[in-house]
Amino acid sequence: MAGRGFIHDKLELKFLILYITARVIEPIPFDTVLDLTMCDDAIDYFDFSECLADLVRTEHLSLSEDGLYSITEKGLRNSRICESSLAYSVRLRCDKNLAKCNRKLRRKSQVRASTEKRENGTYTVNLALDDDMGSVMELKLAIPREDMAKMLTERFQKSPERLYSEIMRVLMSSEPPEDAER
Structure with missing residues (x-):
């Protein structure tokens, strides 16, 4: 040693x-x-x-x-x-590092993003966000180019809560058009 x-x-x-x-x-x-x-x-x-x-x-x-x-x-x-x-000090240091590691592992399992190529040459981006209770959001988007699909998956993985909040804000604040009921 x-x-x-x-x-x-x-x-x-x-x-x-x-x-x-x-x-x-x-x-x-x-x-x-x-x-x-x-x-x-x-x-x-x-x-x-x-x-x-x-x-x-x-x-x-x-x-x-x-x-x-x-x-x-x-x-x-x-x-x-x-x-x-x-040694107690070693266990304390380990526990602190483990808490940080476990947060990252939990986050990784709760935020998922993947890309699939479609037959027509476009891409489908699958975005999912879970919490401790289960699924919070699942979203599939058709994207024309691979670079765009990759960019979307990376952005989602960095800040999935932001996308969720924006979607909720738009859906909750928008009023249905009056013409739709007729």
């Missing part, structure tokens, strides 16, 4: 990785596990990589075909037993 910090050996590093993967809300890629684990100055990349591989080999973690790590039942049991051996 390199540097000065609270994690002094590979066993403590494994405890830390289990602590993190037990608290993340969905499976995460290698880079995210690494970022969350590097919360202590004593951790280096090579020790981390070795410990992560050991945890998969011993079935404390599972690695999916698409490269996502998640904790197993065995890992959860051992994490609960060992988490108190982690």
